[in-house]
Amino acid sequence: MKKKKMMQILALAAAMAMVMTACGDKDSGNSQESSKAESSDAAESSEKAEEESAEEDAAGGEVAAEGSDVTIEAFVTNPWTSRAPAQDDPYEAYIEQKFGGDWTLTCAMEGEGENELVTRFTSDAEPDLIGFGTATQLDMLYNEGVLLDDWNVYADKIPSVLANMGDDQIAYYTTEDGKLKAVGGMPGGQIWAFMIRQDWLDNLELAMPTTPEELLQVMKAFTFNDPDGNGVDDTYGFTAAGGGSGIGEVAKLLMMYGNPSFYITDENTVSHPILDGSYKEFLDFAKSMVDEKVIDPDWYTLGWDERKPNLFQGAYGICYYPPEALMMETSGGGGSESLATGWTIMDMCGGKLDALDLLSETRCSVSAKTAEDSAKMDIICDFLEKTAGMSDDYLNIRFGAGIEEQMGFVRNDDGSIYAWQDDFSNTVFGQTNACSWGQLIVSRPANLTLGATEVVDIWTERAMKLKNEAMEMDRWSVNYRFLNPDPTVKTEAGNVESQFVSRYILGETDDYDGFVENWLSSGGQELLEDAEQTFRKYGLME
Ligand SMILES: [Ca+2]
Ligand SMILES: [Ca+2]
Numbered sequence: 001m002k003k004k005k006m007m008q009i010l011a012l013a014a015a016m017a018m019v020m021t022a023c024g025d026k027d028s029g030n031s032q033e034s035s036k037a038e039s040s041d042a043a044e045s046s047e048k049a050e051e052e053s054a055e056e057d058a059a060g061g062e063v064a065a066e067g068s069d070v071t072i073e074a075f076v077t078n079p080w081t082s083r084a085p086a087q088d089d090p091y092e093a094y095i096e097q098k099f100g101g102d103w104t105l106t107c108a109m110e111g112e113g114e115n116e117l118v119t120r121f122t123s124d125a126e127p128d129l130i131g132f133g134t135a136t137q138l139d140m141l142y143n144e145g146v147l148l149d150d151w152n153v154y155a156d157k158i159p160s161v162l163a164n165m166g167d168d169q170i171a172y173y174t175t176e177d178g179k180l181k182a183v184g185g186m187p188g189g190q191i192w193a194f195m196i197r198q199d200w201l202d203n204l205e206l207a208m209p210t211t212p213e214e215l216l217q218v219m220k221a222f223t224f225n226d227p228d229g230n231g232v233d234d235t236y237g238f239t240a241a242g243g244g245s246g247i248g249e250v251a252k253l254l255m256m257y258g259n260p261s262f263y264i265t266d267e268n269t270v271s272h273p274i275l276d277g278s279y280k281e282f283l284d285f286a287k288s289m290v291d292e293k294v295i296d297p298d299w300y301t302l303g304w305d306e307r308k309p310n311l312f313q314g315a316y317g318i319c320y321y322p323p324e325a326l327m328m329e330t331s332g333g334g335g336s337e338s339l340a341t342g343w344t345i346m347d348m349c350g351g352k353l354d355a356l357d358l359l360s361e362t363r364c365s366v367s368a369k370t371a372e373d374s375a376k377m378d379i380i381c382d383f384l385e386k387t388a389g390m391s392d393d394y395l396n397i398r399f400g401a402g403i404e405e406q407m408g409f410v411r412n413d414d415g416s417i418y419a420w421q422d423d424f425s426n427t428v429f430g431q432t433n434a435c436s437w438g439q440l441i442v443s444r445p446a447n448l449t450l451g452a453t454e455v456v457d458i459w460t461e462r463a464m465k466l467k468n469e470a471m472e473m474d475r476w477s478v479n480y481r482f483l484n485p486d487p488t489v490k491t492e493a494g495n496v497e498s499q500f501v502s503r504y505i506l507g508e509t510d511d512y513d514g515f516v517e518n519w520l521s522s523g524g525q526e527l528l529e530d531a532e533q534t535f536r537k538y539g540l541m542e
Helices: 002-022 032-041 048-066 090-099 113-122 135-143 159-165 167-172 198-203 212-224 248-256 278-291 308-312 323-332 338-342 374-386 392-399 434-438 458-471 478-482 487-505 512-537
Strands: 071-076 102-107 129-132 193-197 318-321 343-345 363-366 407-411 417-421 448-451
Touching (some): 071 374, 090 102, 090 374, 102 434, 113 135, 159 167, 193 458, 212 278, 248 278, 278 487, 318 323, 323 343, 323 448, 338 343, 338 458, 448 458, 478 512, 487 512
Parallel strands (some): 071 102, 417 448
Antiparallel strands (some): 129 363, 193 343, 407 417
């Protein structure tokens, strides 16, 4: 079982690394970063007594459903789900028994979601219900006119879905002429924060840093003053997992100095950290960190997974990580229990954390052909409505409660929910289909916590406490989360940025003004204009 857990966590980490890489872009408001981090972010339990009967019911439903002439193919492109569905899928049986129809699930290969969808639509074999991993995939098909034109038509069948999405998310998916392109779960992704070792601060009699200068001093002490008191030079102030393709979490230090992306100034104009100078301050801090050797020297090359053993063994004094995932993964990775209480949320040293996610991790729609079939739409709307929010059907499908052994959830008096998965290899992160089906309807409300044991342990206690603290932190304006620029332009400008950042930090160039010009002419100016247009479209600026 230990080994299984480890495998699970490794799989998690791999998925996360993928996400982090994919999210090198700070402009992608709705980004996957959080979501993927789901890996880290992951997480999210029932009455065992119900399990057996549920299984029997499900099995009975399957028999009946296979006889149904209403077939519904669900198709998901989220990178978490890129594997073949299990045989004799109990989730499929549960859904068929609950909602009717003969369902099947198709998971796109990792990174191939867009291509596979295009192929399906162009060969007249479009799936019915599609869970899009990115808004770009949704827009591509919606703009081709091959998806349901307007979900508002079904408003009376999915009131809970629309209520849970929230006004901002609905606005994001609403076209200029008032049509709703897609539906999603509750807004939110993994909650990330800078984490710091309070026990090391205490050992060295240091206070929580509150400015970048103090932070650098703390990083030095964490690197050179034996903060863990073992007499060995075996610690670093900071860590990142650049994976050879970027600066990783170092980029998040920008948030000490200013907005992480495009924003509306006090003068009602649009600006960006690259243009307002805060980016330069961040670069200088990052360069000092590297020059002073207070960050793991492998920070630029280590992948997300490769860095984990050191992280779990307590080699780092500061990291950028979802606190919930840090607790869960450190526990699963064999970290000392002292790390459960050692890690705490770091002050942002004059800055703020990034805005909470505006969107849910997946957005769903149906093909235009499916929309013409009222029998299919009745079943699909019933499925979406009854799995909205944190309903029992949602928790069962998303976390296997009542469907698989060793999984369940508890509703606490304060409204929070604790979901537990006793065997990670057989859970939402692992080999069953909970993750895949769940990705159609995924929501990550902050009051949902996931643990590895039915009884809440120290790691889970800390995870909940730290997540709640992170939720209370000051955050930069959410406006940038509405941005959805042309992906080609964003990529081009992003490449110019990441190349310069690496060279600047490594001391190969100091031509910041030249970089700004290059960035503007390589898509930055277009992104600036897109941002202003978007802010005006949503009524965020005059
Ligand atoms: Ca079926
Ligand atoms: Ca030491």
